[in-house]
Amino acid sequence: MIRLAKLSVFAFFAGVCAAASAGDSGHLTADQMAKAARTDSFSIPTPGELFAALGKPGKTNWSGQYRGPIPVTYRNRAQIALNLGGLIADGFIAVEAKDGQQVKNIGADIIKLAKALGVSEKLLGRGSSINEFAEHNEWDTLQEELEATQNEVKSAMQSHADQDLVILVTLGGWIRGTQVVTAAIVKDYSENNARVLRQPALVHLMQSKINEISPELRGEPLVKGVSEQLGEIEKLVSFPPTKAPTVDEVRKINQAVSKMMTEIESKDLPK
Template identity: 30%
Template sequence: MSKLLNVLYLSTALAVVSPVHVWSQENSPSNSIAASAGDFVAQVIFWTEDQTPADFLEMAGQHTKARWRTMYRPQPPSPTADRNKAAFTLGSLIGETFLIWEAGDSQQFRNNNQDIVTYCRMLGLGEKMKPRLMAQAKMAEMDDWKNLRQEIVDGHQELMRMLREQMDDDLAVLVDIGAWMRSLEIVSKLVVEIPDVDKRPLCIGSPALLAELRQDFATLGEVTRRSLLVQPVISVLTELEKVWNDENTGPPTQGMVARTHEQLRDVMAELTLK
C-alpha cells in the first residue's frame, strides 16, 4: 500500500507541474524529436534535472506494465584490479537496487547489497558502507519499503561523497554514470515491450539526460576519459544523443527503440558482466 501511495504522490506532483513536463509545437526546441513529428506533438518529457534513477524507474512503472522481477540481471563477476571498472560496476549495482525496490524483493535486495559491499571494499569503502548496507537489507526484510526508498537514494549520494573525500572524483562520476546507464537499460527494455508510440521516448528519458551524462563524462580526468575501458560508454551516449536529437527523425520507431536498448544492453554487459 505504501508503494501505491508513493505512486499517487508522484502522480499528483507531476500533474501540478505538468506545463514544465510537456512538449508542444510551440515550446519544443527545434532539435527535439517532436519538432518534425507531425501528429506526435504532445510528448511527455520523462526526465527532469531533479530526478534520481529511483524517480526515473518509478516514472517508467507508471507508464508501462512493468514486470520488474523479469528485469534482474546476472550477478557480476568478482571485481578486478581496475578501479574504474569496479566503480562503474558498483554504480550499475546501485541502479539494480532501485529496480529491486520496485519489485519489492527482499531476498534479491540482500543478495545485491552483498555484491555492493564487495565492490565497495575494492574501492576502500567496505567498512564505511557495510553498516548502512546491512541496515538497508534489514529494512527490506521487514518490508519497510517506504522508508527504504529514500535510504537507498541517500546511500547513493553518501557513497559518491566518500569517494570524493578520498580524492577519487573520477570514481564518483563513474558510479553515478553506471547507476544511470543501468536504469536506462532497464527502462529501454520495458519500452521495447509496449506498442505505444508516445511512450517510446521514455527509453532515454530525454535527450537532455543523455547530454548531462555526456557532460559528466567530460569531467573525468584525461587518463580516465581516454581509457579503453570507458570509451564504449561515451560512444554509446554520443550516438544515442545524436539519434534522439535529430530533428529529421520524426516520431521514434520501434526499430529505434530496439536499437537503443540493444546498445545499452551490450555496453552494460561488456563493462559489468565480463
C-alpha cells in the first residue's frame, strides 16, 4: 500500500510539473543527466528526475530535506509562480520520504498558490478529495483521484494563456530541486552523484527562457535578480566533463541556489 500511495502522489506532482515544462523528458539516470547537459536543447528536468539521478534508493534522508512552511499569500504573480514550482519540488521530496501527512500539507499549499494563478474550481475540489483520502489512508481511491487530478492539471496549465508563468513555475521547481540535490550530495558525497551537477547548457537554456517572457515581467526586480544569479550558477556548474566537482564546489552551488530560494520565498520583494 505504501508503494501504491507513493506512485499515486508522485503522479499528482509529476502532472503539475510536467504541464509546466516544455515537454516530457522521461526518467533520467545520472549518466543521462550528464549527457543531456551537454546538448543545446532539451526539456528542463522535473524535480523528481533530479532526485532520481542521485540513485541508490533509500539512502538519502529525504525528510531531512524538508523546509519550514512558506507564505501562501503572495500578491506578485511572478513570485507566486516561482514558489509554486518550489512547492512542487517539495511534493516530490514528501513522496520520496513516503510521508502522507507532508504530502497532504504540501498539496494544500500547492492548491492555494495554484488558485491564485487562476486554476479551476473543479481542480480545487480534487485537491480537497486528495486530502480526505490521504487522511483516511484510502490509497486505492487516492490513486484514481490523483490520476484524474494529473490529467486535469495538465489540461488547465496547457490552456492557460500566460506562458510566462509556466516558465517561472518550471524554473522555481528546478531551483528548489537543485537546492535539495546539492544538499544531499554535500551530506553524502560521491563523485558519481556530483557529476550530475554539470549542467551549463541547462542553466543557459533557462536563461534563454527568461528572455522569452514579456519585458514587463522580465524587468521585475525578483525575476531580474533570478536571471542574473543564473549567470553565476552557470559558471559554477561548468566544470570539465572528465572532472567531478569537489564537495566544497558542490557546497558553493548549494549556497548560490539557497540564496535564490531565500529571495523567492521572502515577502519583502527586492526593489
